[in-house]
Amino acid sequence: MNPTISRPALILGSGEDVPFTAPTLKNDNTLIICADGGAKLARTWRLTPKIILGDQDSLDAPTKEYHRAQGVVFRRVPTEKDETDLDLAVEYALQQGATSLTLVGAWGSRIDHALGNVELLYRLALMGLPNQILTRSHRLSAFCTRFRATAQKDSIVSLLPLSPEVTNVRTRGLLYPLNGVTLKKGSTLTISNVATATEIIVEMANGVLLIVMQQ
């Protein structure tokens, strides 16, 4: 795998809380993967996935037919498996050399799945891979070391430690700046900060942070 080639992955799950429109694919090389019921969302958004992973029981016939007509590969995975469908999709993306991962349909009425998908971001952060979950109104990313993103001015930006401690946190572009503080897991002190610039930068020495940006 040539590490200079960017290979973003867009993974579609079956969680209900999804953006109103499909994310813009800035890269022709984007690998689109559906985790089971996410195939319905791909159809709604007229996206052609490379593969649909799942037990297929939750896919209606028209959705299956739509994707079959476009030659999409279906890979059946057993209903009784250890990992979640989205976890399998993330693993598939990594095997295919994904260099950044966007998860959609990763938040909804199944709270355990939603929280499990935040765990996937945590795992990707530990691997140093850019990652995000997009919902109708939020963007979530986990990271170590450094995070940089464009933000809407005046929008709410929250930071949540995923590791027991996150040390020497410094921010730019936030109303209540952090200047080298240590954040402890379990605290809500860094919830509801506010973007004062269109570029936000968060840096830290050690630990894993989750950033939740309203959009």
Added chain:
Amino acid sequence: MNPTISRPALILGSGEDVPFTAPTLKNDNTLIICADGGAKLARTWRLTPKIILGDQDSLDAPTKEYHRAQGVVFRRVPTEKDETDLDLAVEYALQQGATSLTLVGAWGSRIDHALGNVELLYRLALMGLPNQILTRSHRLSAFCTRFRATAQKDSIVSLLPLSPEVTNVRTRGLLYPLNGVTLKKGSTLTISNVATATEIIVEMANGVLLIVMQQ
């Protein structure tokens, strides 16, 4: 404070995902606290809180009037504060000697708040205090050492490590039992287990676990 006296706290927040009916108060001594907009929910459920904490800007006049007529104490907290409203309510409950904490209105469209409320459970777990968030369809609890709960047979039960590692996990009453395994944060392997009994027991040596039970 007499440690032999059980003092449950019921904290009502303004998250939209709430149970269809009010939790049954099994203890006359239950301390009911509203975090700001949670006062609306208290009114809907005809519960009389001991106190309403918040900036009051999000409370409509009829809700204020309803609670004032019952002599409820309002404590105004500044809009610009470090902790979330629910965090302040939890701290108030602890000051009043709460021995267990139930959070309702702690899950909804504000994803950062929802995740922050899971952090509150984590903090309470570290203190050894029984805790739970109740939503329309789930019950979430964080714990160290041991958790015991009644469950609906065949309902989905998920476990998620909140600490980097949870060691020597043992379960009873689950379809896929765990017998002394170590769970690592970031894994989805213990999502979607199934209750096979009406009593579930989870024990571990070290770490903090979150249990998410469908109900």
